[in-house]
Amino acid sequence: xxxxxxxxxxxxxxxxxxxxxxxxxxxxxxxxxxxxxxxxxxxxxxxxxxxxxxxxxxxxxxxxxxxxxxxxxxxxxxxxxxxxxxxxxxxxxxxxxxxxxxxxxxxxxxxx
Numbered sequence: 001x002x003x004x005x006x007x008x009x010x011x012x013x014x015x016x017x018x019x020x021x022x023x024x025x026x027x028x029x030x031x032x033x034x035x036x037x038x039x040x041x042x043x044x045x046x047x048x049x050x051x052x053x054x055x056x057x058x059x060x061x062x063x064x065x066x067x068x069x070x071x072x073x074x075x076x077x078x079x080x081x082x083x084x085x086x087x088x089x090x091x092x093x094x095x096x097x098x099x100x101x102x103x104x105x106x107x108x109x110x111x112x
Contacts, residue, residue: 013058016050021062024082035088036096037068043078052080 020039028037041055049055056072059082063070068084075081088096105112 013054013061016054016058017061017065019049020055020058020082021065024059024062024066024068031095032088032092034067035084035086035092037066037084039082041080041082046078046080052078055080056082 023041024037024039027039028034039059041049046052046055049058052074056074059072060070063082063084066084067086069086071083071085073081073083
């Protein structure tokens with residue numbers, strides 16, 4: 001029989017997964033049809049959510065719900081990057097490349 005402490009920990013983790021899922025979903029651009037998702041959390045946000053290990057674990061669970069192949073990277077500064085590492089379809093890849101090229105042109109040459 002599970003203890004109350006285990007049940008409480010499971011409920012807290014489920015709530016964390018919900019929070020991380022909502023943040024991961026919010027960062028998606030509809031035109032990319034669920035691909036190219038990424039979430040960057042600073043040290044304070046990671047600490048508030050429960051620490052790097054718990055947030056990474058929750059991100060993997062939330063990623064499964066979203067269909068992502070989650071990859072995480074923790075920087076020395078405490079920043080945590082959570083990203084979808086799936087290979088997007090060709091049309092989504094082309095659109096993202098066009099947008100990236102346009103952003104680089106604007107940064108280098110200003111608006112036209």
